[in-house]
Amino acid sequence: MVLRRDGGGLTVRSPSKINLTLDIRKRRSDGFHDIETVFAALEFGDDLAFAIEPDNALTLRVRDCTGGLSTPLPVDSRNLIMQAAELLRERAGCRSGAAITLWKRVPVEAGLGGGSANAAATLLALNNLWSLNLGRDRLTEMAAELGSDVAFFVSGVPYAVGRGRGEEIEQIPSPLRLQVVLVKPASGLSAGAVYRAVEPGDTEETTRMIRGLEHGDFADVVSALSNGLQEPAQRLSSEVSKVCDAMRRELPGRVLMSGSGTTCFAISRSKREVSRVAERLRQQRLGHVFVTHTL
Numbered sequence: 126m127v128l129r130r131d132g133g134g135l136t137v138r139s140p141s142k143i144n145l146t147l148d149i150r151k152r153r154s155d156g157f158h159d160i161e162t163v164f165a166a167l168e169f170g171d172d173l174a175f176a177i178e179p180d181n182a183l184t185l186r187v188r189d190c191t192g193g194l195s196t197p198l199p200v201d202s203r204n205l206i207m208q209a210a211e212l213l214r215e216r217a218g219c220r221s222g223a224a225i226t227l228w229k230r231v232p233v234e235a236g237l238g239g240g241s242a243n244a245a246a247t248l249l250a251l252n253n254l255w256s257l258n259l260g261r262d263r264l265t266e267m268a269a270e271l272g273s274d275v276a277f278f279v280s281g282v283p284y285a286v287g288r289g290r291g292e293e294i295e296q297i298p299s300p301l302r303l304q305v306v307l308v309k310p311a312s313g314l315s316a317g318a319v320y321r322a323v324e325p326g327d328t329e330e331t332t333r334m335i336r337g338l339e340h341g342d343f344a345d346v347v348s349a350l351s352n353g354l355q356e357p358a359q360r361l362s363s364e365v366s367k368v369c370d371a372m373r374r375e376l377p378g379r380v381l382m383s384g385s386g387t388t389c390f391a392i393s394r395s396k397r398e399v400s401r402v403a404e405r406l407r408q409q410r411l412g413h414v415f416v417t418h419t420l
């Protein structure tokens with residue numbers, strides 16, 4: 126994530142992600158699951174601005190740019206941005222203040238990790254704005270406390286494998302840039318509800334996906350696309366199957382649900398192809414359609 130100086134403050138683009146694979150290995154006693162997943166960061170994201178607040182207050186304003194797609198987000202400690210700021214203050218032992226503004230574009234409960242990316246952006250930006258000089262390791266530890274996806278966004282890499290409950294991050298070097306079309310249906314799903322409905326299995330797609338990305342082999346990437354949460358998500362939301370079926374008619378074999386849903390995505394090497402497919406999907410009114418690419 127690139128921090129930009131803006132007067133006395135900072136601005137940062139908070140990206141989103143898709144999961145190119147998601148293997149659910151086993152249910153743990155702490156309520157989480159051991160997983161292996163391949164994250165890909167997307168250019169599509171929110172914007173955040175941070176300014177020093179002289180009286181040590183922490184405030185958050187949200188500007189909804191989703192076109193009414195999301196219900197209003199809380200601006201108190203229920204918001205992951207406020208949780209990240211408070212955690213940073215507590216661990217660094219500081220009482221600095223900040224006025225934070227979020228321009229929200231990434232839909233909520235979409236499987237795109239929008240809230241997790243906001244939390245990561247907040248850790249990185251306030252560490253800089255408040256001159257705390259905490260190292261990447263300390264920020265990564267805090268990230269894992271805030272949510273399973275946050276460490277990936279703190280890493281700032283385009284592709285990574287996530288192990289453990291998703292917070293153990295290892296970069297996957299790749300020459301590939303994927304063009305991506307996203308369709309988010311009206312309904313959302315909470316990650317907890319989808320994980321509760323899953324049966325852990327022993328799929329091996331993540332290893333194949335890592336190899337495909339490293340070799341820059343698009344055909345291998347396509348053949349390894351898989352998501353162990355898709356079947357339970359489809360049971361919980363009929364819109365997921367409807368959207369994926371419509372996308373498969375356009376780009377057979379290249380469609381998957383992201384994370385815990387409900388967004389489905391399709392990948393291509395061609396910008397022109399995703400734009401054409403997006404136009405056709407918009408006409409079918411299945412949900413909000415976004416065109417983007419991996420970072």
Ligand SMILES: C[C@](O)(CO)[C@H](O)COP(=O)(O)OP(=O)(O)OC[C@H]1O[C@@H](n2ccc(N)nc2=O)[C@H](O)[C@@H]1O
Pocket residue numbers: 144147156157158159160162236238241271272273274275289290291316317318320384385
């Ligand atoms: C679906 C993914 O987005 C894939 O990247 C993540 O696994 C979920 O990440 P997240 O939204 O950051 O999730 P968290 O806020 O950490 O957890 C929400 C809930 O999802 C379930 N959860 C999450 C991650 C995991 N490895 N196993 C789980 O069972 C737990 O019930 C947890 O209470």
Ligand SMILES: Nc1ncnc2c1ncn2[C@@H]1O[C@H](COP(=O)(O)OP(=O)(O)OP(=O)(O)O)[C@@H](O)[C@H]1O
Pocket residue numbers: 198203204205206232233234235236237238239240241243244274314315316384385386
């Ligand atoms: N800044 C934030 N942006 C988005 N959601 C937030 C934020 N802060 C708190 N939340 C809450 O977090 C929950 C889900 O967030 P998010 O949109 O990141 O989920 P998601 O798209 O399913 O992502 P994931 O792939 O990580 O599961 C919602 O219940 C939302 O109210």
